[in-house]
Amino acid sequence: MSQDTLFDKVWDLHKVSSLPGGSDQIFIGLHLIHEVTSPQAFGALKDKKLKVKFPDRTVATVDHIVPTDNQSRPFKDNLAEQMIETLEKNCLEHKIRFFNIGSGNQGIVHVVAPELGLTQPGMTIACGDSHTSTHGAFGSIAFGIGTSQVRDVLATQTLAMNKLKVRQIWCDNKLSKGVYAKDLVLHIINKLGVKAGVGFAYEFAGPAMHELSMEERMTICNMSIEGGARCGYINPDEKTFSYIKNKLYAPKNEHWDRALRWWESLKSDENSIYDDVIKLDASKVEPTVTWGITPGQSISVNQQIPLLDELSPNDKLVAEEAYEYMSFKPGQLIKDTPVDVCFIGSCTNGRISDLRVAAKVLKGKKVSKNVKAFAVPGSEKVATEAKQEGLDQIFKDSGFQWREPGCSMCLAMNSDKLIGNQVSASSSNRNFKGRQGSPSGRTLLMSPAMVAAAAINGKVSDVREFIN
Amino acid sequence: MKSEFTPPIGKITNMNGKCISLIGNDIDTDRIIPARFLKCVNFDSLGESVFEDDRKTLKGKHPFDLEENKYASILVVNSNFGCGSSREHAPQALIRWGIKAIIGESFADIFYSNCIAIGIPCFTLPKKSIEEIQNYCDNQSLFLEIDLKNSSAQSKDLNFNLEIKESSRKMFLSGEWDATSTLLDNNNLIENKFNQLPYIKFNTNIS
Secondary structure (H helix, E strand, O other): OOEOOHHHHHHHHHEEEEOOOOOEEEEOOEEEEOOOOOHHHHHHHHHOOOOOOOHHHEEEEOOOOOOOOOOOOOOOOHHHHHHHHHHHHHHHHHOOEEEOOOOOOOEOHHHHHHHOOOOOOOOEEEEOOHHHHHHHHHOOEEEEOOHHHHHHHHHHOEEEEOOOEEEEEEEEOOOOOOOOHHHHHHHHHHHHOOOOOOOEEEEEEOHHHHHOOHHHHHHHHHHHHHHOOOEEEOOOOHHHHHHHOOOOOOOOOHHHHHHHHHHHOOOOOOOOEOOEEEEEEHHHOOOEEEOOOOOOOEEEOOOEOOOHHHOOHHHHHHHHHHHHHHOOOOOOEOOOOEOOEEEEOHHHHOOHHHHHHHHHHHOOOOOOOOOEEEEOOOEHHHHHHHHHOOHHHHHHHHOOEEOOOOOHHHOOOOOOOOOOOOEEEEOOOOOOOOOOOOOOOEEEEOOHHHHHHHHHHOEOOOHHHOOO | OOOOOOOOOOOOOEEEEEEEEOOOOOOEHHHHOOHHHHOOOOOOOOHHHOOHHHHHHHOOOOHHHOHHHOOOOEEEEOOOEOEOOOOOHHHHHHHHHOOOEEEEOOEOHHHHHHHHHHOOOEEEOOHHHHHHHHHHHHHOOOEEEEEOOOOEEEOOOOEEEOEOOHHHHHHHHHOOOOOHHHHHOOHHHHHHHHHHOHHHHHOHHHO
16 A cells, blocks of 8 residues: 555545545545536535535636637527536536636636646645546646536535555656657556556656656646546646746745645655556657557557557457557558548647647648648637737648637537548547547547647658657 | 436345346447537436447447347446546436446446446456356346345356445445435534645635
8 A cells, every 4th residue: 555655645634534434535625617517416416405515615617518619608509508507507606716708717627727826736626527637737636526526525525535546657768859748648558558547546757757847747647547547646846836836826925935835745755655666768758649449549650550469468359449440450550641630729738838839830831731620729828828929820820720718629519520430630638439529530649749740741740850 | 218217315235137238348438428418407318328329330239229138227348447538427328228237347437436426336347257247148138136235146047246345335235325415424524624724724815
């Protein structure tokens, strides 16, 4: 059993009681909600005649269902309109702060909370969304929950949970040029498998992790869940603290000094004990692309899609399903695979640094005429910053559509969808069957820079050829 | 749909029913219930849409469309079932279709918690035993009697000792799987914890 890791320290601090069944009751420091997984939870509160216990500890925004072309109200989609209205009503009734469209602070929930300084080290953070692990980039313990658990957090600010084991994923050296956090996390998931993280929290550690910017760290922790780990985190350091400083909800003045001292004390001890440790060399990672129907089915851009014989017995069943669904032949090169749609955005890669990297690749170039390309900033703040830097113009000049903030085609709950068996190059997090809105649509996950390169060439390309 | 859905309440001790086998590893919650069905403010109509896209692709040959599985209630799956999105809509769709318990090689963490929270026990068995059940189901009907007290599954031909997290097993037997009231029992402890946490004090500007 792990000892003296950040996970242990934060868990113990938030433990309210040991429940009769043997699980722990854990206090949730920050609860984030959105329109898709909260309405039934508010409904259940009403049925049980319960109130929201600490309305100040819950923050809401709207992201999954918002259109990215025209956000004027009422939305064209009646169901989407009904969902945003329900959230507005619930937040008003229960006095929950709501960052609505046009507030300047709306956006994808996992982009918004960090950029407002709500996400801080040492907190427990829960949200009815599996990518809540994103917030672990700050040294918080953050995990996704379902709607019944959203109800429990609203009513009690606590959850019944079993403590997770802790696996340290130690990454030596640093990423080479043209290789990004997305490549590293896809590589990690490929090496460990999509279910290795079940029952674990992942501690991402080592020089390669601390070399990353906060936004890159968010990309890593965001995809913990794709490796099966409900929670992933990185010990806080100077980069963490300077990212938070002066944000809207960051501690101020004398509170800042107290916060800083406390945050420093939270890191995993040097002699802390882990349930498991894995070591990787980040300098060996190359631009990585998924070829299949799970985020673990990835290869370097210059590799061939694996032959069935090269895979472990456990991976063969899903590989066969993937060859068929993707219409790929084992042994085929992934490079030069034609793409129909290019999507830059999502809670994985929809932040300002992602847009900057993509814009650098796109500047002065044109998107292939066979490709529909669009960029969706992760939040209103990201959109504003991008416009101030002229990034929106670079995207538009290249032939990309520039959209309004939201989750968009990561999960296609709005009108941004693949059609038929189109292939997308996507900076999002899931390549599941049907994930991007068409039951036969095909998704290739990659870094935003790689999506930009694919958009220009109209096919999967090695971005390193663009950035000399 | 079958008879009208009534959610489970209170103690859950026994589940008897016909098995429905669904073969495949890493079956994610997008496949269990595609995102377009999440555009709703209640779970009521999800049952009929469970596995919608997979079922359409298989044109009536999906296990959830086979006549002989119409009244099945024990789902038998392989590894990492329910991975991906945290959407509770997935187990809510399964329970509304008629699934009362799931036996698998392994389950994704969030899916597992969601099942417990709505009263669907999830049991694990080694790969070999799951394959034995799935092979059996290929040729004939398998009715299992599951007893949570001793975690056993019995039938005419096959018997298994099921595995389930001890905390989950106890919660089902005591009825505390519906956690809200158990959590609220500790109201004073919750208040104390709130007052002790360092960051509540230095984040006074949040409220």
